[in-house]
Amino acid sequence: MIITIDGPAGAGKSSAAQGLAKRLGFEFLDTGAMYRAVTLAALRTGIDLRDNAALGRLLESVHLEMPPGRVLLDGKDVSDQIRTREVEQATGLIADSPVVRRRLGEMQRAIAVGRRMVCEGRDQGTIVFPDAFCKFFLSAAVEERARRRQAQMAARGETVELATLLPAIETRDRRDAARESAPMRPAADAVIVDSTGLSLDEVVDRMETEVRRRSERGTRKDE
Ligand code: DC
Numbered sequence: 720m721i722i723t724i725d726g727p728a729g730a731g732k733s734s735a736a737q738g739l740a741k742r743l744g745f746e747f748l749d750t751g752a753m754y755r756a757v758t759l760a761a762l763r764t765g766i767d768l769r770d771n772a773a774l775g776r777l778l779e780s781v782h783l784e785m786p787p788g789r790v791l792l793d794g795k796d797v798s799d800q801i802r803t804r805e806v807e808q809a810t811g812l813i814a815d816s817p818v819v820r821r822r823l824g825e826m827q828r829a830i831a832v833g834r835r836m837v838c839e840g841r842d843q844g845t846i847v848f849p850d851a852f853c854k855f856f857l858s859a860a861v862e863e864r865a866r867r868r869q870a871q872m873a874a875r876g877e878t879v880e881l882a883t884l885l886p887a888i889e890t891r892d893r894r895d896a897a898r899e900s901a902p903m904r905p906a907a908d909a910v911i912v913d914s915t916g917l918s919l920d921e922v923v924d925r926m927e928t929e930v931r932r933r934s935e936r937g938t939r940k941d942e
Pocket of ligand 1: 728750751752754755810811814839840841842843895
């Protein structure tokens with residue numbers, strides 16, 4: 720059984736997905752981490768990040784594993800290395816590559832087979848899991864998303880001004896939404912959750928209520 724959470728950067732998808740997975744006893748898949756890991760591999764080999772064919776070859780040569788909460792690239796834990804600003808910035812180009820999107824989508828489906836998972840990303844409800852049991856699109860006002868990103872970076876010891884973060888997030892939003900291959904948008908049957916002014920617990924409460932409501936409805940139908 721799959722639950723998807725898509726939405727823009729800084730909307731709180733990762734925390735919400737982890738929180739919801741914990742409450743439901745599901746596993747959790749951070750698909751952004753997969754795009755970041757491929758980006759790290761591409762940066763290390765020095766290939767042109769716009770070269771779709773080279774990216775295709777790279778994907779055949781690297782081995783990506785997603786144990787709970789971690790990312791392994793060729794057997795090595797790169798969970799921290801994929802969170803640098805260099806990787807973050809370059810990931811936009813990698814996420815534009817149709818070959819990368821196709822391959823990572825296949826991997827995500829393969830990972831999810833037979834499991835109960837909350838899958839978080841940009842295209843989970845629209846492209847990767849169109850038949851998901853429950854789809855959420857989590858958003859928040861851009862100013863709030865910028866403040867959250869600032870707090871996350873501060874926790875890692877990085878100081879960034881809001882005036883720098885805000886336009887960067889707006890640019891990423893535009894890029895994610897305008898992408899030719901799998902643009903970010905809510906699935907037609909997604910439940911839209913606006914987390915502006917809500918605590919993480921309140922966001923997870925809303926999602927959990929929706930999932931349980933659907934499960935009960937499904938159980939009643941089966942009876
Ligand atoms: O959620 P994140 O910041 O870790 O995502 C990193 C990048 O990967 C971001 O540029 C959006 C992209 N991404 C994507 O295109 N599709 C996904 N399913 C997940 C992330």
